[in-house]
Amino acid sequence: MGQYLIRRLLTIIPTLIAISFVIFAVLDLAPGDPTSALPETIRPEIRQQIRKVMGLDEPLPVKYSLWLRQFFINEPLALIEKTFDIQIGDSEKRIRVTSWGSRGTPVMDMIVERMPQTLWVVGLAYVVAIVIAIPVGVISAIRQYSIFDQAGTFISLIGYSIPTFFTGLLLILLFSVKLKWFPMIYDTNLKVVDWESFVQQLKQSIMPVAVLGFFQAATLARFTRSSMLDNIPMDYVRTATAKGFRERYVVIRHILRNSLVPVVTLIALGIPAIFSGAIITEQIFRVNGLGALLIGAIQLNDIPLVQTVTFIFACLIVVFNLIADIIYGVLDPRIRYN
Amino acid sequence: MMGRHSSSLRIIALLMAMAFVLAACPGATSTSDGEGAAADAPSAEEEMADEEKVLTILYWQAASLPGPYLSGGTKDHDAGAVTLEPLANYDPNGAIVPKLAVEIPTIENGDFAEDLMSITWRLKEGLMWSDGSDVTADDVVFTWQYCTDEETGCTSSEGFLGIASVEALDALTVRITFDAPTPYPYNAFVSANTPIISKAQFADCVGTAAQTCNEQNTAPLGTGPYRIVDFKVNDVAVYERNPFYHGDTPYFDRVIFKGGGDAASAARAVLETGEADYAWNLQVEPDILRAMEEAGLGKVVASFAGLVERILVNQTNPDSALGDDRSEYLDGANPHPFLTFTPIPQALSMAIDRSLISEQLYGFAGQPTCNVIPAPLHYASTANDGCLTQDIEGANTLLDENGVLDSDGDGIREYNGMPLKVSYQTSTNSVRQKTQALIRQWWSQIGIETELINHDASVFFGGDPNSPDTYQKFYTDIQMYTTGPSIDPQQHLSTWICSQIPVRENGWAGSNIFRGCSAEYDALSEELTRTPVGAEREALVKRLNDINVQNFYQIPLVYRGRVSAHLDTLQGVWINGWDSEMWNIAEWRR
Numbered sequence A: 001m002g003q004y005l006i007r008r009l010l011t012i013i014p015t016l017i018a019i020s021f022v023i024f025a026v027l028d029l030a031p032g033d034p035t036s037a038l039p040e041t042i043r044p045e046i047r048q049q050i051r052k053v054m055g056l057d058e059p060l061p062v063k064y065s066l067w068l069r070q071f072f073i074n075e076p077l078a079l080i081e082k083t084f085d086i087q088i089g090d091s092e093k094r095i096r097v098t099s100w101g102s103r104g105t106p107v108m109d110m111i112v113e114r115m116p117q118t119l120w121v122v123g124l125a126y127v128v129a130i131v132i133a134i135p136v137g138v139i140s141a142i143r144q145y146s147i148f149d150q151a152g153t154f155i156s157l158i159g160y161s162i163p164t165f166f167t168g169l170l171l172i173l174l175f176s177v178k179l180k181w182f183p184m185i186y187d188t189n190l191k192v193v194d195w196e197s198f199v200q201q202l203k204q205s206i207m208p209v210a211v212l213g214f215f216q217a218a219t220l221a222r223f224t225r226s227s228m229l230d231n232i233p234m235d236y237v238r239t240a241t242a243k244g245f246r247e248r249y250v251v252i253r254h255i256l257r258n259s260l261v262p263v264v265t266l267i268a269l270g271i272p273a274i275f276s277g278a279i280i281t282e283q284i285f286r287v288n289g290l291g292a293l294l295i296g297a298i299q300l301n302d303i304p305l306v307q308t309v310t311f312i313f314a315c316l317i318v319v320f321n322l323i324a325d326i327i328y329g330v331l332d333p334r335i336r337y338n
Numbered sequence B: 001m002m003g004r005h006s007s008s009l010r011i012i013a014l015l016m017a018m019a020f021v022l023a024a025c026p027g028a029t030s031t032s033d034g035e036g037a038a039a040d041a042p043s044a045e046e047e048m049a050d051e052e053k054v055l056t057i058l059y060w061q062a063a064s065l066p067g068p069y070l071s072g073g074t075k076d077h078d079a080g081a082v083t084l085e086p087l088a089n090y091d092p093n094g095a096i097v098p099k100l101a102v103e104i105p106t107i108e109n110g111d112f113a114e115d116l117m118s119i120t121w122r123l124k125e126g127l128m129w130s131d132g133s134d135v136t137a138d139d140v141v142f143t144w145q146y147c148t149d150e151e152t153g154c155t156s157s158e159g160f161l162g163i164a165s166v167e168a169l170d171a172l173t174v175r176i177t178f179d180a181p182t183p184y185p186y187n188a189f190v191s192a193n194t195p196i197i198s199k200a201q202f203a204d205c206v207g208t209a210a211q212t213c214n215e216q217n218t219a220p221l222g223t224g225p226y227r228i229v230d231f232k233v234n235d236v237a238v239y240e241r242n243p244f245y246h247g248d249t250p251y252f253d254r255v256i257f258k259g260g261g262d263a264a265s266a267a268r269a270v271l272e273t274g275e276a277d278y279a280w281n282l283q284v285e286p287d288i289l290r291a292m293e294e295a296g297l298g299k300v301v302a303s304f305a306g307l308v309e310r311i312l313v314n315q316t317n318p319d320s321a322l323g324d325d326r327s328e329y330l331d332g333a334n335p336h337p338f339l340t341f342t343p344i345p346q347a348l349s350m351a352i353d354r355s356l357i358s359e360q361l362y363g364f365a366g367q368p369t370c371n372v373i374p375a376p377l378h379y380a381s382t383a384n385d386g387c388l389t390q391d392i393e394g395a396n397t398l399l400d401e402n403g404v405l406d407s408d409g410d411g412i413r414e415y416n417g418m419p420l421k422v423s424y425q426t427s428t429n430s431v432r433q434k435t436q437a438l439i440r441q442w443w444s445q446i447g448i449e450t451e452l453i454n455h456d457a458s459v460f461f462g463g464d465p466n467s468p469d470t471y472q473k474f475y476t477d478i479q480m481y482t483t484g485p486s487i488d489p490q491q492h493l494s495t496w497i498c499s500q501i502p503v504r505e506n507g508w509a510g511s512n513i514f515r516g517c518s519a520e521y522d523a524l525s526e527e528l529t530r531t532p533v534g535a536e537r538e539a540l541v542k543r544l545n546d547i548n549v550q551n552f553y554q555i556p557l558v559y560r561g562r563v564s565a566h567l568d569t570l571q572g573v574w575i576n577g578w579d580s581e582m583w584n585i586a587e588w589r590r
Helices: A003-027 A044-055 A061-085 A107-142 A149-162 A164-178 A196-230 A235-242 A247-275 A279-285 A290-299 A303-331 B002-051 B074-079 B138-146 B199-207 B206-210 B214-218 B262-271 B286-293 B321-326 B343-350 B354-364 B394-400 B428-443 B491-495 B519-528 B535-549
Strands: B054-059 B088-090 B096-098 B118-122 B163-170 B173-178 B226-232 B236-241 B254-259 B298-313 B366-367 B421-427 B451-457 B478-481 B554-567
Touching: A003 A061, A003 A303, A061 A107, A061 A303, A107 A149, A107 A196, A107 A247, A107 A279, A149 A196, A164 A196, A164 A279, A196 A235, A196 A247, A196 A279, A235 A247, A235 B366, A247 A303, A247 B054, A279 A290, A279 B163, B054 B074, B054 B118, B054 B262, B054 B343, B074 B254, B074 B366, B088 B298, B138 B163, B138 B173, B138 B199, B199 B206, B199 B214, B236 B428, B262 B286, B262 B298, B262 B554, B286 B298, B286 B354, B286 B554, B298 B343, B354 B366, B354 B554, B421 B428, B428 B451, B491 B519, B491 B535, B519 B535, B535 B554
Parallel strands: B054 B254, B421 B451, B421 B478
Antiparallel strands: B088 B096, B118 B173, B163 B173, B226 B236, B236 B254, B298 B478, B298 B554, B366 B554
């Protein structure tokens, strides 16, 4: 296991470098120009000047190596300096990855600013989804073809097939426009200091959480159900029942435990998606999370920001893939990694 | 056995049910909270009204930076305009009104030199930045230096073109000297495009250093009614009342400038839920917007600058048989076979129902127009207003009288034996395609057949010299898009002179896209660059407009504006197409 882990960790490094290069090259080759977001009245010479100041005219290898240095050396140093409030070397001169759309703003600061909202809204939705999906999946499986199962299947299919921009809009029309229960604009300046502001926070989170949670719960419930159904006819289940264990015990200790192995993996693999935010949902409810940051950056052709955010997502996906593999090995003793 | 099974299952079901309740808990509590809050809300709002008056402005494009110098979007100009002020503003009618200046310099008051080479602005006395320090003429000079430093990469440097120097004559007087006689001197330091910034704050942020001044860039000192408290990049800006403001005390305690989302939901947040006071640039189908407005909470307002959706009539022959010479001007040797015969494009223009296009397809954001220079009002010609009424019968008569007849009975007229079949291109955009379809139908009623073409906007406007589908190459008979003048139309009008015709040799770089050439137009356009603001200049602009329109080089269709919405309770909004929509935010109140 230890050897396996080291091997996996070492392969991560070239993988990530390759990914970063591909992202960089694709963004560089893609059409689009950060000055295209400027008013049409601005003359070509001025656009050219702005491009030059942004460093767009440099050749690809120069831009890439500059970004590598900024991302892997300057950014961590800046982070350390900030955390421990110290100064390492000539930090004033060290250029961090800065945004083009909002010139001079360090990209990492923007990401850090967006992180809490995404973790709160998307993370909460994920937790809600898990809490709902697993019980529903379990009951649906042990009561296969019952009314509960049919209803569960029907609702999951709806959740699975209706896009979030539609459910989001539906909720807004119902709860904001008609009933006026919840605000449709997520107030990102709201600070939770007392009960009242906490209630406010809950109210503005409910709709985005519900939309995302519904969608994810649908997927997870279906997955749990089919995993349970795979295990129910197994011999060890019959053996356990034959021993005279109560059904609850059999279901929870034997079937559920074994069925959850793939589900847990699926959940672990889905965690990067929390960080990447839910682009559409954040956009609909004006939650200023990472997804909204990314989509805004794409619209403005803010390449350093897109590059950095995309690369961070790539890192998370690689890391959580590894974690999922490890969890798999831990949960299922049949799997050996040597 | 069975009994045990079902009882244990019942317990599981119970557990699950509990899990459900737990899971639904936030939902459940909030529902009741929601109801409670619905009841509480009004009283909470009343309290808020007593305690804090908050103005919420919604921009579906979030501001990247407050101010126009490092980020050139309207959202950034407007986020800046809440706190930054220029020497003067353009008002919605295109007139100039002083802001930080005592008055507008003119030739009459002696502050605009007779030779049109310099202009002198005088600052109001006692102006202060939002940190309490004094505003001086040095700040104005500094603003010019900051933006014209090449390394700054200033997105507003357009506003300072043609300026040789800006100097402080004393603490409150600034003189701008131009490179050449400048008949219209009100670009630099006028409007939200070029507000004044503080020298003390930005002195170390000139040139390449501009990129590293994150703190200054996101919280510039201003002279306006509100000052920045917090700026979250690409999300929200929060302002508070500026205690050092030079005008009457502003009404609101706080201003929240929230960005993100989409236009339709921004409209909904104002017109249907009333969560926000103001929503900007509502590019929403006119019918949907009208339905929202009927909710009765707010109203839709439109601002107009100079944008005109127009048809360009190719004056050269785009026949593909000509190979490389298609749509080339060739010093007039390649005229269009029938569109240069004025009665034909005139009939094309007469057959169009501009009011219908404007009302059905543009809604609040459009007015029918017959001019390529529709505004400011004192520049708008009235000589062409006849085109506002559709006249298909008249168009048919005109063509008949001029011998453009359908001689072979196929429903299509011929001119010199050539059937009138036109190809009509534009960018891919649902409104444009609907316009095309309507126009094709009207033109078929006057015996002209139309082939409709559309290209993706990135290709059509992309300017790739290798693509045959760009508007510059104009390989069709007719094309349609929008352009418009800035507040002074000189620059815009000067792009339609003969030497601006795009040709192969210059990589199709000119702006006289329709390839029309008139000696009279060139002469008058030259005269315009020497004529100062006044009645004579107005007459010249109108004449230039009329030459263009009456030669049917261009057929104007719709005068396009921008639509915003505000709550009925918000007073003082005077939406502005020439300047920032926030230009008079100091006067907004409930």
